[in-house]
Amino acid sequence: MKDEILKIQDVVKAYNLLVKNIDEDAHGRDGSRAYGGIVRSSKGLLVEGIAKNLIEIAWRKLGGKSSRLSFEKKAIAVPIQRSYIRRIADREVRNYIANNIEKYVYRFKTDVHVNIDGRLVAGVECKAYTENAMMKRIMVDFTFLKQAHKDAAAVLLQLESQLGGDYSNFNAKIHYGSFPTHTILSYFDVDLNIVTLLEGERKVDRPIHKKEFYKELDNSSVKRAVEVFEGILEKSI
Numbered sequence: 278m279k280d281e282i283l284k285i286q287d288v289v290k291a292y293n294l295l296v297k298n299i300d301e302d303a304h305g306r307d308g309s310r311a312y313g314g315i316v317r318s319s320k321g322l323l324v325e326g327i328a329k330n331l332i333e334i335a336w337r338k339l340g341g342k343s344s345r346l347s348f349e350k351k352a353i354a355v356p357i358q359r360s361y362i363r364r365i366a367d368r369e370v371r372n373y374i375a376n377n378i379e380k381y382v383y384r385f386k387t388d389v390h391v392n393i394d395g396r397l398v399a400g401v402e403c404k405a406y407t408e409n410a411m412m413k414r415i416m417v418d419f420t421f422l423k424q425a426h427k428d429a430a431a432v433l434l435q436l437e438s439q440l441g442g443d444y445s446n447f448n449a450k451i452h453y454g455s456f457p458t459h460t461i462l463s464y465f466d467v468d469l470n471i472v473t474l475l476e477g478e479r480k481v482d483r484p485i486h487k488k489e490f491y492k493e494l495d496n497s498s499v500k501r502a503v504e505v506f507e508g509i510l511e512k513s514i
Contacts, residue, residue: 296323355425407433437478442458
């Protein structure tokens with residue numbers, strides 16, 4: 278238990294240190310990249326790193342051997358749906374696709390792939406924040422994931438929420454979500470786990486990498502996130 282608490286504290290300290298310095302680092306670059314791009318890249322890599330740490334903590338708490346867990350990220354190949362081919366009006370096009378069917382594959386990756394014994398058990402999308410227009414793309418990717426790995430869990434890990442509703446309310450015993458988000462989710466056959474790390478809805482004009490709007494990450498938030506991953510990984514023990 279002591280090791281787990283120290284690890285959680287490491288995640289918290291890393292976040293607090295890195296986010297406080299993102300703005301300064303971005304301004305200090307030589308100008309070869311846009312300031313906004315540097316900030317987005319820094320936050321994206323930060324959330325991916327946090328995701329991997331949370332998963333490692335959860336796996337260790339469950340008693341899993343570290344040698345069984347990996348984050349190897351192989352492209353997921355999704356084949357063309359044959360029902361789509363049958364709907365194509367032009368017979369020549371239908372026949373051409375049918376004769377070259379092995380070439381019709383779409384390859385994609387989620388931000389973090391969680392593998393146990395070489396088997397993909399979860400895909401994690403990592404965002405500094407999410408709003409509902411982004412949610413549509415996330416759900417399409419997870420629909421593709423389910424086509425190739427039907428038992429894999431789908432997780433959205435975000436620093437802040439801009440989805441509306443109560444996704445960023447840590448004190449709620451039950452999260453009812455928001456009207457638009459649930460409406461979007463209803464069109465996809467995917468059970469999405471939404472994990473928000475920072476309290477309070479994201480404000481466009483209050484970016485957390487700015488010193489005056491900075492939000493601290495605390496131990497209780499990280500512990501709640503770890504519990505979500507424990508629930509996902511426990512079936513692989």
